[in-house]
Amino acid sequence: xxxxxxxxxxxxxxxxxxxxxxxxxxxxxxxxxxxxxxxxxxxxxxxxxxxxxxxxxxxxxxxxxxxxxxxxxxxxxxxxxxxxxxxxxxxxxxxxxxxxxxxxxxxxxxxxxxxxxxxxxxxxxxxxxxxxxxxxxxxxxxxxxxxxxxxxxxxxxxxxxxxxxxxxxxxxxxxxxxxxxxxxxxxxxxxxxxxxxxxxxxxxxxxxxxxxxxxxxxxxxxxxxxxxxxxxxxxxxxxxxxxxxxxxxxxxxxxxxxxxxxxxxxxxxxxxxxxxxxxxxxxxxxxxxxxxxxxxxxxxxxxxxxxxxxxxxxxxxxxxxxxxxxxxxxxxxxxxxxxxxxxxxxxxxxxxxxxxxxxxxxxxxxxxxxxxxxxxxxxxxxxxxxxxxxxxxxxxxxxxxxxxxxxxxxxxxxxxxxxxxxxxxxxxxxxxxxxxxxxxxxxxxxxxxxxxxxxxxxxxxxxxxxxxxxxxxxxxxxxxxxxxxxxxxxxxxxxxxxxxxxxxxxxxxxxxxxxxxxxxxxxxxxxxxxxxxxxxxxxxxxxxxxxxxxxxxxxxxxxxxxxxxxxxxxxxxxxxxxxxxxxxxxxxxxxxxxxxxxxxxxxxxxxxxxxxxxxxxxxxxxxxxxxxxxxxxxxxx
RNA sequence: CGGGAUGUAGCCUAGUGGCUAAGGCACCUGCUUUGGGAGCAGGAGAUCGCCGGUUCGAGUCCGGCCAUCCCGACCA
Numbered sequence: 001x002x003x004x005x006x007x008x009x010x011x012x013x014x015x016x017x018x019x020x021x022x023x024x025x026x027x028x029x030x031x032x033x034x035x036x037x038x039x040x041x042x043x044x045x046x047x048x049x050x051x052x053x054x055x056x057x058x059x060x061x062x063x064x065x066x067x068x069x070x071x072x073x074x075x076x077x078x079x080x081x082x083x084x085x086x087x088x089x090x091x092x093x094x095x096x097x098x099x100x101x102x103x104x105x106x107x108x109x110x111x112x113x114x115x116x117x118x119x120x121x122x123x124x125x126x127x128x129x130x131x132x133x134x135x136x137x138x139x140x141x142x143x144x145x146x147x148x149x150x151x152x153x154x155x156x157x158x159x160x161x162x163x164x165x166x167x168x169x170x171x172x173x174x175x176x177x178x179x180x181x182x183x184x185x186x187x188x189x190x191x192x193x194x195x196x197x198x199x200x201x202x203x204x205x206x207x208x209x210x211x212x213x214x215x216x217x218x219x220x221x222x223x224x225x226x227x228x229x230x231x232x233x234x235x236x237x238x239x240x241x242x243x244x245x246x247x248x249x250x251x252x253x254x255x256x257x258x259x260x261x262x263x264x265x266x267x268x269x270x271x272x273x274x275x276x277x278x279x280x281x282x283x284x285x286x287x288x289x290x291x292x293x294x295x296x297x298x299x300x301x302x303x304x305x306x307x308x309x310x311x312x313x314x315x316x317x318x319x320x321x322x323x324x325x326x327x328x329x330x331x332x333x334x335x336x337x338x339x340x341x342x343x344x345x346x347x348x349x350x351x352x353x354x355x356x357x358x359x360x361x362x363x364x365x366x367x368x369x370x371x372x373x374x375x376x377x378x379x380x381x382x383x384x385x386x387x388x389x390x391x392x393x394x395x396x397x398x399x400x401x402x403x404x405x406x407x408x409x410x411x412x413x414x415x416x417x418x419x420x421x422x423x424x425x426x427x428x429x430x431x432x433x434x435x436x437x438x439x440x441x442x443x444x445x446x447x448x449x450x451x452x453x454x455x456x457x458x459x460x461x462x463x464x465x466x467x468x469x470x471x472x473x474x475x476x477x478x479x480x481x482x483x484x485x486x487x488x489x490x491x492x493x494x495x496x497x498x499x500x501x502x503x504x505x506x507x508x509x510x511x512x513x514x515x516x517x518x519x520x521x522x523x524x525x526x527x528x529x530x531x532x533x534x535x536x537x538x539x540x541x542x543x544x545x546x547x548x549x550x551x552x553x554x555x556x557x558x559x560x561x562x563x564x565x566x567x568x569x570x571x572x573x574x575x576x577x578x579x580x581x582x583x584x585x586x587x588x589x590x591x592x593x594x595x596x597x598x599x600x601x602x603x604x605x606x607x608x609x610x611x612x613x614x615x616x617x618x619x620x621x622x623x624x625x626x627x628x629x630x631x632x633x634x635x636x637x
Numbered sequence: 638c639g640g641g642a643u644g645u646a647g648c649c650u651a652g653u654g655g656c657u658a659a660g661g662c663a664c665c666u667g668c669u670u671u672g673g674g675a676g677c678a679g680g681a682g683a684u685c686g687c688c689g690g691u692u693c694g695a696g697u698c699c700g701g702c703c704a705u706c707c708c709g710a711c712c713a
Contacts, residue, residue, distance in 0.1 A: 013662075015649085
């Protein structure tokens with residue numbers, strides 16, 4: 001490609017509203033342009049990187065036996081109604097109507113679409129196992145796009161879906177993806193860490209997220225400093241320790257009410273009483289929205305899944321959301337375009353059940369983890385309770401205590417609470433607290449569970465070493481879906497005994513744009529990008545200087561014919577401009593042809609990260625480039 | 638959706654002391670130049686985000702809206 005003809009222009013300065021360094025470079029080097037909030041245009045250079053990444057995805061998918069296909073971006077509403085997500089997913093799911101008033105959905109993930117396709121094709125165990133995949137655009141109306149390409153609204157994902165007759169088959173396909181994903185990320189030049197992730201309410205099913213560790217990531221993971229334990233913050237377990245000044249043998253003291261004017265928060269309370277926060281008990285009130293209780297009321301549904309054909313569950317979004325990196329959890333109460341009287345998203349069942357109040361009690365120095373709490377409380381989705389809702393249940397906001405709440409409140413205590421004697425809790429009275437509250441004697445909970453968020457320095461649940469906290473970008477995930485979608489959309493097959501059984505599915509996603517952004521973030525320096533050869537838009541960047549034009553033209557033809565993808569700077573620009581652009585664009589190898597070198601019969605070859613070029617005979621150029629691209633790849637990354 | 642910030646040419650910035658909106662990069666023409674973002678001369682490019690208000694007069698003051706970014710909520 002001649003740079004004189006390349007569509008897209010490098011910028012000396014990045015737009016002022018960009019914060020992420022890798023993204024600044026993608027903009028400056030003309031890989032990508034922002035079209036709107038969370039919407040991007042790929043320019044030719046960037047698109048070539050995307051295609052390189054997609055080629056790796058295709059190779060690795062085909063290597064584990066996957067077949068590529070394409071599922072539609074626009075889905076009929078019926079299939080989303082069939083799984084209940086039409087009702088349960090909030091305004092992140094974009095709904096619209098066609099000219100005949102048919103409801104349609106812009107696909108934010110493709111479980112429904114693939115299940116519909118599977119239902120139409122699979123009818124016998126002889127057709128299984130099977131693995132299909134596609135690379136497709138999705139739309140999710142995220143409330144807040146951010147960090148350049150990391151979190152966007154329109155995005156492209158590789159999704160694969162495994163279809164099996166039994167759990168053993170699923171396990172095998174899951175394992176293959178696990179290994180393939182490591183190969184994919186490694187080929188793309190980034191180190192990925194697989195962490196256990198939230199399986200929602202899928203009971204016993206497995207999920208992993210593949211994380212690229214970087215400060216710009218918006219996920220937090222915890223990794224043990226000594227053993228192999230690693231998990232997403234949402235599910236990371238950890239060992240509780242006693243506060244420094246407490247021993248197991250501390251005898252329970254006498255309950256005592258103290259005046260604590262204005263001490264509504266744990267911080268204020270600890271300060272007022274002059275005690276560590278770990279000697280206090282904190283209460284957090286959450287509401288399990290009615291639709292979220294669905295699964296609790298369908299105890300007859302297998303494995304806690306809603307029965308086929310039933311709708312109105314939020315479970316689909318909260319638990320299966322993890323099944324695809326492009327999926328969702330329920331956002332807010334805004335369901336569908338109902339505000340303009342165009343209301344396909346209203347669940348007729350909503351509002352029939354009462355909200356359920358969940359009161360979490362936890363030691364004051366710990367934070368409640370909403371995912372764990374939802375799990376422990378058997379709720380799909382939680383939202384913070386309003387003060388009125390707390391009062392209605394007999395609690396005094398800011399001064400609540402578990403013992404005085406009405407019976408219909410579900411009290412869930414963190415493991416830290418029973419093990420810590422003589423806690424300070426609210427007195428359920430404005431401006432008063434109680435000293436020496438002891439679990440079992442002074443209050444109890446309906447459930448004692450792990451509902452605390454792990455953080456830096458907490459102890460590993462497996463080996464007791466301290467945990468490290470890291471920010472990370474989720475570049476991929478794998479998830480054992482089970483049979484929810486199969487049952488909802490009628491994906492059944494006859495087994496060898498003639499019995500009708502649901503197809504067992506797994507889903508496996510990789511966000512392409514996010515992956516490209518992560519590579520850019522990882523492979524750059526002050527001067528610009530520095531792509532790994534495996535995904536670089538071109539292999540070589542040929543720079544023609546004054547007096548070297550003719551030779552460069554010849555070399556460009558030669559390299560191109562030799563199959564080396566070459567970006568050729570044939571512009572009438574000063575050498576400085578060309579070198580700066582070459583560093584910015586970040587192609588692995590730069591070749592410079594100048595008057596002086598032409599006279600010598602040589603060219604200069606410089607890997608992007610090398611400080612000095614090597615001078616080699618002109619006729620060895622192609623060969624040397626191949627060597628550098630082939631054997632010395634680490635030096636190029 | 639809460640909190641904060643910003644909107645002046647493709648990009649970066651000045652102008653907020655009220656009247657003809659300034660500079661740099663990029664772009665076009667000519668000449669000169671050619672090993673790390675060259676020089677000179679000329680040129681094109683802006684309904685100063687939009688609507689309304691105050692005023693003799695608004696990029697500038699006031700109100701509303703829109704857009705984008707950041708923090709949070711939320712989330713791949």
